[in-house]
Amino acid sequence: MDFSFQRDHQAFQEVLQAFAQTELLANYTRWDREATFPRDMWRKLGQLGVTALRVDEAYGGAGADAIMAGIAAEEVARGDFNLAYSVILHSLVGEILNQHASEDIKASYLPSLANGERVFAIAVTEPDAGSDAAAMRTRAERRGDRYILTGEKSGISAAAVADVFLVFAKTDVNAGAKGISAFVVPADTPGVSVKRYEDMGSIPIARGSVVLDHVEIALENRVGAENRGFYEVMNGFDLSRILIALQCIGAALQSLDETMAFVKVRHSFGQPLAKYQGVSFQIAEHYTKLQMVRWHCYRTLWLRDALQPHTMEAAMAKWMGPKTAVEAIHQCILLNGHYGYTKDLPLEQRLRDVIGLEIGDGTAQTQQMIIARELLGKAYKPY
Ligand SMILES: Cc1cc2nc3c(=O)[nH]c(=O)nc-3n(C[C@H](O)[C@H](O)[C@H](O)COP(=O)(O)OP(=O)(O)OC[C@H]3O[C@@H](n4cnc5c(N)ncnc54)[C@H](O)[C@@H]3O)c2cc1C
Known part of the structure; x- marks a missing residue:
């Protein structure tokens, strides 16, 4: 057994500790009061490699292990709990795209996720399906080389500020959890609209709903095999x-x-x-x-x-x-x-x-x- 962090873990931890104390902690309450999403700071975290942890180096990522992501979540949250969403969302979406997306999608999206230029969010929950996520109703209907997405996602962190959503939708409405797929959906795709919530906390993170009204996306935007979203x-x-x-x-x-x-x-x-x-x-x-x-x-x-x-x-x-x-x-x-x-x-x-x-x-x-x-x-x- 060995409970110690490795040298590169410690070095990254020290960098983040210093950054959190000097750049984040002093602004944590201000961003809450002003209800502003500090996009510049998200980018700065990108420059430090915080948004790139679970992405391969070939796509501009850090290729770091999961322990490194844990250190980042803990240390960034010491300075600003909300900016630590950059670790959570970008590690989660980054890892999923890195492992399951097509080469085209990886090449077009991962570099801007890794360097913090674009904000990525994940959309699973719906107004009538939260804990029971498999009961989701958002549909992705295949028409030739396109999918048409229709439905509403609710409670989504960073909904009102995200540039790209990873959306989960039903590709087989009769198959429960075995009929769900995941899709990369840029926030500026026609038919996508968002509504920001007035939350009790994490106000800068701009949680909200994402409405998908006949949103047309290319086949290659599907991440992983069709109907395997829930499992893979x-x-x-x-x-x-x-x-x-x-x-x-x-x-x-x-x-x-x-x-x-x-x-x-x-x-x-x-x-x-x-x-x-x-x-x-x-x-x-x-x-x-x-x-x-x-x-x-x-x-x-x-x-x-x-x-x-x-x-x-x-x-x-x-x-x-x-x-x-x-x-x-x-x-x-x-x-x-x-x-x-x-x-x-x-x-x-x-x-x-x-x-x-x-x-x-x-x-x-x-x-x-x-x-x-x-x-x-x-x-x-x-x-
Ligand atoms: C700060 C915040 C950030 C979020 N970010 C995201 C995000 O980025 N993306 C996203 O997709 N979603 C996000 N969500 C949504 C979140 O994942 C859901 O709210 C959560 O899964 C619960 O679903 P629900 O709100 O529909 O509650 P429900 O499923 O309706 O549950 C209501 C209550 O009933 C309890 N309950 C339900 N079923 C059972 C059962 N079988 N046995 C016992 N108790 C039960 C629940 O534990 C809960 O206490 C976020 C929510 C919050 C508050």
């Missing part, structure tokens, strides 16, 4: 689930660091707050829980890199990462007293932002269903 392409979600967990943990560890600095200088009853076990044990408890989940995440990324099964472990990470982070940040707010409740500190925003990912990419119950299915066997799944 959705394997990517095992990666995004672990990265989301580390994104949430990064935000929570940053909150704990800030809170530790505060309780050392804030006094009550003549002593620093940090001297009271009512305070220090809270910090000890949340730090312990976060580190346990964090190392579970890195082990799961290691399993992915080693091409070993890790669907159950990814679901555990996705369940426990956001949950543990939310609990820790909540406690940090309380330990900062009334200052913690103000918008002067980034804590309330982190709580709003992180809660979203208790839902996004599958709720706690969805993850528990996966864990139970893997443990008890498919014969006992409830659907």
Whole structure:
């Protein structure tokens, strides 16, 4: 066993730590208040290689392992939780296109995904199909050398700012999960329109709906084999689930660091707050829980890199990462007293932002269903 990061992991971690503290943290709350998507910063992250991690070098990517993507999710989220979506979305879509898209699609899309010039989003959820994604109704009808896509995708991260969507749609309406395919759909294709939501958190990420009204796309825009989208392409979600967990943990560890600095200088009853076990044990408890989940995440990324099964472990990470982070940040707010409740500190925003990912990419119950299915066997799944 070897639990240490390799030298290149450490070097990248140090670069990102410095960048997150100097360039991201100072602007995190401003972008929320102004409701602006910092496209320039997304590009800067592209220059650092953050958006290129799961893309082969032949297409301008970094060809990095999954552990490197985990480090990026954690460290970028320490500075700005929302910009860490660049790691999640571009690792997920980048890996899927890299593995399953045609050569033409890879050559036309991957370089701009890798360098952060274009923003890529993933569209699975629909107004009537969330946890039960296989119940989606968006259709992709084949007409000669084209597909016609019609339907509505909802809850999509970066919907209002994305340049390209990876859209999942039914190519066989009678085949359930076995009738779904994935398609690359540029946001400026005629028939595509988006509607931005007013969310509680992650406001710069501009979540929203994507309406597809008879959107015509070429055959080669299909990613992977027809009707295999759910099985081939959705394997990517095992990666995004672990990265989301580390994104949430990064935000929570940053909150704990800030809170530790505060309780050392804030006094009550003549002593620093940090001297009271009512305070220090809270910090000890949340730090312990976060580190346990964090190392579970890195082990799961290691399993992915080693091409070993890790669907159950990814679901555990996705369940426990956001949950543990939310609990820790909540406690940090309380330990900062009334200052913690103000918008002067980034804590309330982190709580709003992180809660979203208790839902996004599958709720706690969805993850528990996966864990139970893997443990008890498919014969006992409830659907
Ligand atoms: C911040 C954020 C980002 C997102 N980003 C994206 C994105 O980029 N792309 C995308 O496609 N989607 C995205 N989503 C959508 C997200 O994936 C879905 O919201 C999620 O899968 C849940 O689906 P739903 O909202 O339809 O809830 P539902 O499926 O209607 O579930 C509602 C509640 O019922 C529970 N539930 C449902 N079925 C069961 C069951 N069988 N047993 C027990 N409990 C059950 C759920 O856990 C949940 O608590 C995002 C959502 C959020 C909040």
